[in-house]
Amino acid sequence: MKKIIPAALAFALLSSGSVTVFAQQADNVQVVKEKREHHFRHMKNLEAEVHKANELKIERLEIKKEIVQKKDQLFSLHVKAAEGGKKDTRSGKKAIWQDMKQIHEDLKALKQEAHKTKKSMHDAMRADDEKLAKEKMTQWLSINEKINNKLSEKSQKLDEIIKQYN
Numbered sequence: 374m375k376k377i378i379p380a381a382l383a384f385a386l387l388s389s390g391s392v393t394v395f396a397q398q399a400d401n402v403q404v405v406k407e408k409r410e411h412h413f414r415h416m417k418n419l420e421a422e423v424h425k426a427n428e429l430k431i432e433r434l435e436i437k438k439e440i441v442q443k444k445d446q447l448f449s450l451h452v453k454a455a456e457g458g459k460k461d462t463r464s465g466k467k468a469i470w471q472d473m474k475q476i477h478e479d480l481k482a483l484k485q486e487a488h489k490t491k492k493s494m495h496d497a498m499r500a501d502d503e504k505l506a507k508e509k510m511t512q513w514l515s516i517n518e519k520i521n522n523k524l525s526e527k528s529q530k531l532d533e534i535i536k537q538y539n
Contacts, residue, residue: 415498415506422510429517436524443531450538466534476527480520487516 416423494509 411536415501415503418503421509422507422514423515425508426517429514429521433517433521433524436521436528439528440531441526442522443535444516446537447531447535454538460471466537468533469530469537473527473530476523476530479501480527483516483520487513487520489514 388510490509490513494506494513497503497506
């Protein structure tokens with residue numbers, strides 16, 4: 374009997390604590406659900422812009438795919454030139470590589486700007502400022518278009534380097 378009462382008391386204390394924790398988790402789930410509904414309520418007003426953003430992302434990924442393929446081809450050409458002892462053809466492309474370096478720096482700056490703009494757009498949505506959110510979304514889309522243009526420029530520079538090998 375002496376062992377049963379403390380055990381029952383301990384069980385009662387433990388189970389009451391778990392009920393409290395379960396109730397707090399349910400409140401957290403409700404808050405998350407409300408935030409999600411709030412977010413999608415604002416996003417449905419920007420549906421056309423969201424579709425345009427998705428199209429830009431698809432375009433950007435296709436350009437990046439082309440760049441990777443061209444870099445792979447360039448690597449093969451570079452290895453063949455090194456094996457053939459054609460050092461002059463490899464070193465003659467420094468000006469183009471300097472241009473590529475500048476493009477990379479520009480891309481880095483544009484990506485940071487896009488990130489900041491997108492973050493401020495989400496902050497505007499949380500503050501229920503629909504006009505500012507739409508303005509920031511438009512800015513974000515224009516920055517993404519600039520990023521795609523820079524990536525296309527990078528792809529063209531890689532084409533120039535490949536042509537010099539041939």
